[in-house]
Amino acid sequence: VRIVIADxxxxxxxxxxxxxxxxxxxxVGKAGTAEELLRRVELARPDAxxxxxxxxxxxxxxxxxxxxxxxxxxxxVGVLVLSHYVESRYAMRLLEEHPERxxxxxxxxxxxxxxxxxxxxxxxxxxxxxxxxxxxxxVGRPREASALDELTAREREVLALMAxxxxxxxxxxxxxxxxxxxxxxxxxxxxxxxxxxxxxxxRRVLAVLAYLRG
Amino acid sequence: xxxxxxxxGVAALGLAAGIVTLGIAxxxxxxxxxxxxxxxxxxxxxxxxxxxAGGIAAALRRxxxxxxxxxxxxxxxxxxxxxxxPGIGSALAFTLGLAFYAxxxxxxxxxxxxxxxxxxxxxxxxxxxxxxxxxxxxxGILPAxxxxxxxxxxxxxxxxxxxxxxxxxxxxxxxxxxxLLGFVAxxxxxxxxxxxxxxxxxxxxxxxxxxxxxxxxxxxxxxxSGDNGYLANGSVERLAWLGQAGALIGLVLAGAWARWxxxxxxAAVARLVVDLAASxxxxxxxxxxxxxxxxxxxxxxxxxxxxxxxxDADGRPVALPAALERTTLVGDGRPVAVLxxxxxALDDEQLARDITEAARLALENERLQAEVRARLRELRASxxxxxxxxxxxxxxxxxxxxxxxxxxxxxxxxxxRLAVSRLDEKxxxxxxxxxxxxxxASAELRELAHGIFPAVxxxxxxxxxxxxxxxxxxxxxxxxxLPEARLDAAIETAAYSFVAEAARIATGRLTVSAELSGxxxxxxxxxxxxxxxxxxxxxxxxxxxxxxxHAERDGDAGLKLRAELPCGS
Numbered sequence: 001v002r003i004v005i006a007d008x009x010x011x012x013x014x015x016x017x018x019x020x021x022x023x024x025x026x027x028v029g030k031a032g033t034a035e036e037l038l039r040r041v042e043l044a045r046p047d048a049x050x051x052x053x054x055x056x057x058x059x060x061x062x063x064x065x066x067x068x069x070x071x072x073x074x075x076x077v078g079v080l081v082l083s084h085y086v087e088s089r090y091a092m093r094l095l096e097e098h099p100e101r102x103x104x105x106x107x108x109x110x111x112x113x114x115x116x117x118x119x120x121x122x123x124x125x126x127x128x129x130x131x132x133x134x135x136x137x138x139v140g141r142p143r144e145a146s147a148l149d150e151l152t153a154r155e156r157e158v159l160a161l162m163a164x165x166x167x168x169x170x171x172x173x174x175x176x177x178x179x180x181x182x183x184x185x186x187x188x189x190x191x192x193x194x195x196x197x198x199x200x201x202x203r204r205v206l207a208v209l210a211y212l213r214g
Numbered sequence: 215x216x217x218x219x220x221x222x223g224v225a226a227l228g229l230a231a232g233i234v235t236l237g238i239a240x241x242x243x244x245x246x247x248x249x250x251x252x253x254x255x256x257x258x259x260x261x262x263x264x265x266x267a268g269g270i271a272a273a274l275r276r277x278x279x280x281x282x283x284x285x286x287x288x289x290x291x292x293x294x295x296x297x298x299x300p301g302i303g304s305a306l307a308f309t310l311g312l313a314f315y316a317x318x319x320x321x322x323x324x325x326x327x328x329x330x331x332x333x334x335x336x337x338x339x340x341x342x343x344x345x346x347x348x349x350x351x352x353x354g355i356l357p358a359x360x361x362x363x364x365x366x367x368x369x370x371x372x373x374x375x376x377x378x379x380x381x382x383x384x385x386x387x388x389x390x391x392x393x394l395l396g397f398v399a400x401x402x403x404x405x406x407x408x409x410x411x412x413x414x415x416x417x418x419x420x421x422x423x424x425x426x427x428x429x430x431x432x433x434x435x436x437x438x439s440g441d442n443g444y445l446a447n448g449s450v451e452r453l454a455w456l457g458q459a460g461a462l463i464g465l466v467l468a469g470a471w472a473r474w475x476x477x478x479x480x481a482a483v484a485r486l487v488v489d490l491a492a493s494x495x496x497x498x499x500x501x502x503x504x505x506x507x508x509x510x511x512x513x514x515x516x517x518x519x520x521x522x523x524x525x526d527a528d529g530r531p532v533a534l535p536a537a538l539e540r541t542t543l544v545g546d547g548r549p550v551a552v553l554x555x556x557x558x559a560l561d562d563e564q565l566a567r568d569i570t571e572a573a574r575l576a577l578e579n580e581r582l583q584a585e586v587r588a589r590l591r592e593l594r595a596s597x598x599x600x601x602x603x604x605x606x607x608x609x610x611x612x613x614x615x616x617x618x619x620x621x622x623x624x625x626x627x628x629x630x631r632l633a634v635s636r637l638d639e640k641x642x643x644x645x646x647x648x649x650x651x652x653x654x655a656s657a658e659l660r661e662l663a664h665g666i667f668p669a670v671x672x673x674x675x676x677x678x679x680x681x682x683x684x685x686x687x688x689x690x691x692x693x694x695x696l697p698e699a700r701l702d703a704a705i706e707t708a709a710y711s712f713v714a715e716a717a718r719i720a721t722g723r724l725t726v727s728a729e730l731s732g733x734x735x736x737x738x739x740x741x742x743x744x745x746x747x748x749x750x751x752x753x754x755x756x757x758x759x760x761x762x763x764h765a766e767r768d769g770d771a772g773l774k775l776r777a778e779l780p781c782g783s
Contacts, residue, residue: 009621015628022635059617060673084616084660087670087682107620108656111627111649133657142690144723213685 001124004029004044006037006063007052007082016050016110023117032056034066041070041077048078048123052107053085064090071098078123082107088134088213095128095209099202103129103165128165128205135163138212147193155192158185163208167201217277221270228266228289232259234307235293242301254452257459258296265289265322268466272325275473281328285466288321290314292462300363300370309375312361316353316396316445319432320345322462323403326425329418329469338406344399352392353445357385389444396436404429416508416559417475420468428461479565482506487572499576500527503553506569513538513554516581518588524552527580529587543570543577551577598704598758605707608667615663620656627652668710675699676706680713680726689720694727701735704759705779709737711755712763712777721745722771735779743771752777 003025007013010032017027029040034055041049049070053063067079071094078101081094091104103123109115109131119129139148139160151159161171171182190197195207236259266289273282295318297311324342327334334342360381363371407426414422435454439446447455486502504512515524515532524532534540538554543566550570553560560566570577630649634642664686671679677696684691700706713726722742729736752775753763761779768774 009625011625012621012628015625015632018632019628022632054617059613060669084620084663085669086660086664086686087678088685089670089674089678089681106657106660107624108627108653108660110624111631111653113631137685141685142687144690144692213681 001048001120002026002028002044002046003120004031004037004040004046004049006031006034006040006049006055006066008032008055009052012052012110019110019113019116020120023113025120034062037063037066038069041074045074046077048080048101048120050080050082050120053081053083053090061090064094067094067102068097071102075101078102080105080119080123080129082110086134086137088138088209091130091134092209092213095130096206099128099165099206100126101128104134105129105131106133122165122170127167127170128202130164130205130209132160132164135160135212138163138209150192151189155185155189158182159189159208162186162189162205163212165205217274221274224286225266225270228263228286231290231293232262232266235262235296238299238302239296242299254456257456258293261459261462262289262292264463264466265292268469269325271473272469279328281325284321284325284328288318288325288462291317291321294318300368300372303372305372305375308372309358312358312374313355313376314350316349316392318349318458318462319396319400319428320349322465323400323407323425323429323432326407326422326428326465327403329421329425335406338403341399341402341406344395345403348392348395348399352388352395354392357388357392359385360388361385386443393436393440393443393445397433397440400429400432400436404433417472421465421472424461424465424468428458428465431457431461476565479506479508480568483565483568483572486569499573499580503569503573507553507555507560507565509555509559511538511556512559515552515554516577516584517549517552518585522549525584525588527584527587529584529589529591531588541566543573545570545574545578550574550581594758594760601708601755601758602704605667605704609672612663612667612669615659615666616669620659620663623652623656623659627656671706671710672703676701676709676728679706679710683710683714683717687717687720687724689717689722689724691717691720691724691726694725696726696728697730697735699730701730701781705735705781708756708759708761708779709735709777712737712752712775713739715752715755716741716744716775719744719746730781733781735781737777737779739775739777740768741773741775744773747773 003020005013005016005020005027007016013030013032017030020027028044028046031037031040032055037049037051037055040046049067051063051067051070053061055062055066064081064083067081070077070079079094080103081091082105083090084107086106094102094104101123103119105115105119109119115132122129139156148156157175158171161174166174168179168182168186171177171186172179175182177185187197190204193208193211195211198204198207236255239258240255265285269282269285269287269289271282272279272285276282291314294311294314295316297307298315299308299311302308302311320342323345327338327342355376358374358376359378361374362377362380362382363374365380366382404426407422407429411419411422411426431454435451435458436445438448438450438454442448445451483506486506489502500512500514503514504510513532513534515526515534517524524534526532534552534554539557539559541553541555541560542549543551543553627649630645630652634645634649637645668679668682670682675698677693677698680691680693680696684693701709709728716739717724720741721744724742725740727738727740729738747765749763749765756763756777756779759779761777764776764778766774766776
């Protein structure tokens, strides 16, 4: 899998490059600014780009804007945004527009190799990825009596994985359940939350997130 | 009290002189100026009596000012013009006529120069002296000493009591010289008076204007007679004389008007004293003073005790337009107020003093209030600056934590992770634990930075920040109708802090709604319960922006908080 890495911090950029190389990825470009990132993507046409959200000159959300631009211009290039921001709003700006091949992880995941590599692999397969911490905040946030209260513990687990962007197959693997069981859980969850069933995987992720954020 | 009998005597004398003079003139219409028509008769009597009456009034009002006696003298001299008429019959009256027939101009013009508030000045003194020398000396007393009417061919004339020697040609020469000087001197006075009219105040301008007109007509009169060698009663001279009568009547009337106006102003000041006793609402003082001064655009400003910066009654800084003239009202040796007014609207120093005296307490009171308001304004501004500086500092700190410390931690844990992959299993397990610890520290640092200042507030505004607050809150927070539009950063920060503080101490559900109506952002926070609610701490946050907080019990433990923030635009 061919990767472009964009981060203004050299130490991080190089470390990440080595980590990915060790894991068998092909790092085909590195960038320190959003502008440079767009150029590298244009040249190398990677399978995915890893983008730090804060980059020069403004150090606020240039990476997010660049990621959106990449997704809009190159449907075949996935993006994984690394961010300091745990608020779901930033992630939603990316996912709502282009849920396929888009991911949003918290910055500290760079050393959480399992999650990072899994995310890259899933993005490459066309899925969308949302950081587990952000999802657990959404699921666990205090709210008034709601349909969430009616879910069983297992169903809540499945719901969280759905919100993180996992497909049914992924959920099967992670929870060691049979596809049939997962399907039943998913159907129950959507029924209880009043979300219309949809065959489209991305529409399902967005509907679940919208419910959790509402 | 002794002045009244004198005044009555002079008035009676003046009336008698007027009637007698009219009689003489009517008896011998061929001579002199007055008797040719009813209009002329009226002019003779009107101007003379007006001067005498105006002089008496002026003398009674201001005994120490010379204008009164001078006007009376001018009035008698006006009549004396007809007394060197052969038909007068009395030697004394005839002699007075010979000596003073031309003396009205210096007396009248001297009175105009001596009019209250006016200074004669060096040029004026010189020109007046010239006028006296010409009209009273060269045309009057001096030739009278050498003029014998009988040898001059007037058999019917009474005796000249002043006659010293019969030197008719010398008398003629003196008269000729008088005509020359009598042309130049009043012309100089006219120029001085015209210059003075331009600089005069509303009250004195008509008086000076009438005086200037008179001063112009005198040389016309004298000049027309220049060829005769004596002051004749030709047609031009008669017209000039009629004009002078009009100017002199106008002069007296203008004086009366100025007097009436001053009295009216003073009455308004007196009413002000009475009204101010009932302590009028702030701001009305200016309107009253504008009425008294007669300038609707009057600006009333108060000097602050330190350095004298000017503020209005509300304590707002005032810049007096350069076009306005400034008059400082001084009480107890300190400036109490500054009036900005149309030029010359307040050049009566007495009026300024009267106003100060009448409105002293009210002015001082309003000045003190203005001072307090000005200080409050400064305090509020400085508090706003402090809060803004604090916000900026927190924003910077948040940024530094993210871009500095947290970035390092992430880099470090990444480096550790890379090292771990090259180690044997036991060491890898130990370092792996350290790496997970670092990752937790990084997450904690992120939370800390977020608590210091939510970047989402600066990035995306109030609605997004409150939405984020709901995600990590300890209590359910529901938000309605929050403005998606970006507001001023200070407003957003204050509004967010208000909600965040409520969320921090909330013990139950929190409902936040907002309404943006033109100039105000109204935030309403419905709390099921608050623990340790401190209204003052919240007020501190919005008070700097001139906002207000209102708290109201809602059920048992519930509280409805309402914050109003002015948005400026």
